Amino acid sequence: MEASKDISRLIEIMEALRQPETGCPWDIVQTFETIKLYTIEEAYEVADAIERKDMDDLCEELGDLLLQVVFHSRIAEEEGKFSFGDVVHAVTAKMIRRHPHVFAASDADTPETVKVQWDEIKAQEKRDRAMRRAAGGISEDFKAGFLGSVHRTQPALTEALKLQEQAARVGFDWSEPEPILDKIEEEIRELREAMAGGNPAKVKDELGDLIFALVNIGRHVKADPENALRGTNTKFRRRFRHIETSLAQSDETLEGATLERMEDLWQAAKAIEGQLGD
Template sequence: MLPSRDISRLIEIMAALRAPVGGCPWDVEQDFKSIAPYTIEEAYEVADAIARSDLDDLREELGDLLLQVVYHARMAEEAGEFSFGDVVEGITKKMIRRHPHVFGDTEARSAGMAKGMWEKIKAEEKAEKRAARLARGLDPEDNGKGYLDGVPLAFPALTRALKLQEKAARVGFDWGDATPILDKIEEEIAELRVAISARDQAATEDEFGDVLFALVNFARHLKIDPEAALSGTNDKFRTRFHLVEAALRAQGRSLQDATLEEMEEEWQRAKAVR
């Protein structure tokens, strides 16, 4: 089998890998749950290539991410649920429907994206989903999910906390402003201290999570993306630590040779630089 620019070749390759006879044993034994972590990992690697402005890497990582889509679609097709073509049809239908000012008739294109149109389109999509559930003999209003269950479990924890809070805020479950959240953070820290003093590891973990959740809430009210803020701090720490390492190397020493006091001294110098 030869490489190709045609998506059908990738679909053929995945079908061959998943073939019970003659396929790859590892690929054959996988299921949706076992592959999901790889899907998330590939999405992060796409984001990493973009952050590094490495377009060669981006091309490769996009291919890896596309493979994940084909992989899931192949497993669904084997189960008789849907195929890759159904995935493509679904997303093209959604994009066309959601952009009548681009793909609609002459009148729709000339009108532009009217106010309230997005909400109207989303409402129509929800109505279609309810009708589909009804056609399958299911309760159209009960999909087994609560109001917040639409926030994906696979999101990074900080991002998921932010999305949960944003969604709850849409129905009025929110602080009026940022000021009282500081008091809440101090309250949660006090409870964390109590758990630490009691040497209760489970309670300590629980209270630590409450502190982080309150900090995310505070960030949201300050219009700060907590994931982006922490990512920036991670990069800052890495840069400063690299300067500490470089300074020690210039002295003919390694990190392992230096004392904490010596590393702290170089850290303070690094802070003045970055």
Template sequence: MTTSPPPSPDITPLIAIMARLRDPERGCSWDVQQSFETIAPYTIEEAYEVADAIERKDMAGLCDELGDLLLQTIFHARMAEEAGHFAFQDVIDAICAKMIRRHPHIFGEGEETPGWEAIKAAERTARKDGDGSALAGVASALPALLRAEKLQKRAARTGFDWPDSEGVIAKIGEELEEVRAAASAPEREEEIGDLLFAVVNLARHMKVDPEQALRQANRKFERRFRSMEAQAGEDFAALSLDAKEELWQKAKGKERAGASG
């Protein structure tokens, strides 16, 4: 006895809702006025909210945020269809073709095949823009920390990289001295950027995800700062810096005691 495959999810209601919202005569005035450029920040924000729900292990929230992120895809596809570029079905067809193309060992004949990165590199070379750089395709709209890491990884594949982390640590010291020596606001901005880029390089060499490391540092700072506020009550802002430092040390001590308990 054979079983029938489960029914495919029906996305047509969502597509129809977006088409109605974008209708110039009967739609929502806000939705009608939007463009790729105005919607892009919302798309990025929704992706971060998906990541936040995952980090909080909030599965109900994740379901909701994934819907919001899917809506962003539908929104962009609808605007593209209105302009005659492509439709949502083209988005589906393109990603299906890409996943099959990048997994020939799964969907092909099982012969020895180039790796994922080699296939992606061949795709970049074949693009109409003709950009054959090893850095081609690293989106400029990525968060700066993530983009720095991706640019460094791409460069490293060509052999342009420090042989070990000691060279990167020395580079960080050099960049820090250049920050100290900077004499103007533009110079300081440039040198601090170089310093941050070098720190990302160190994280990469030490196989640490810099984004995750910074997120953890943010959470730790927020947790300790909130503990300081709780200890001081409403008078926190009026305390001297020395008093605040004492509260900070107490917050650290409590945290460490809790971790070892």
């Protein structure tokens, strides 16, 4: 079998990998649940390639993400649920339906009016979906209410941001950043108390409250918390790499270095960044 730009070849490859008798032993035993984390990981790798502005990597990572769509679709087809073609049909129908200003007739001619129209169409789709699910006996409890449109399956940091943005639409929000800083200090105190009490469940609960408050301050100061954290992760990688290379130049190892020695090198990395204006 040869590579091709035709999507049908990728579908054929996945079908071959999943063949019980002749396929790949690893691919054959996978389920929606076992590949779910790989799907999330591939989405993050796409974001990483975009952040690094690496177009070669972006092309490859988009392919990996597409493979996940084909993989899930193949499992669903084997179970008689839906096929890749159904996935394509659903998304093309959605795009046509949500863009009447392009594919039909609509007065929406600015980004703002298009956004209003998009939200109205989504709301109607949600009502229709809820009716279909209710008719089929599927519970919608976790999707009920004003916050029901915020998906629970996305990363917790993103979900927190979306929940806050949704609540803010009806005025349930701080009017300025300063009170949120007070809230963060309050959550830190409660986390300290929970840690002193030695109750792991309480510590976990208070840690979640603190992170939620930090997301909130990020939203108010227009600093996307996901991007902010990714920036810090990059900085941590860079500084830790400085520690590692500096130790190697002195014939030392990470395992053999003391915390004090590594902290000195960390501060040296910070100083270098400061000189470079980073």
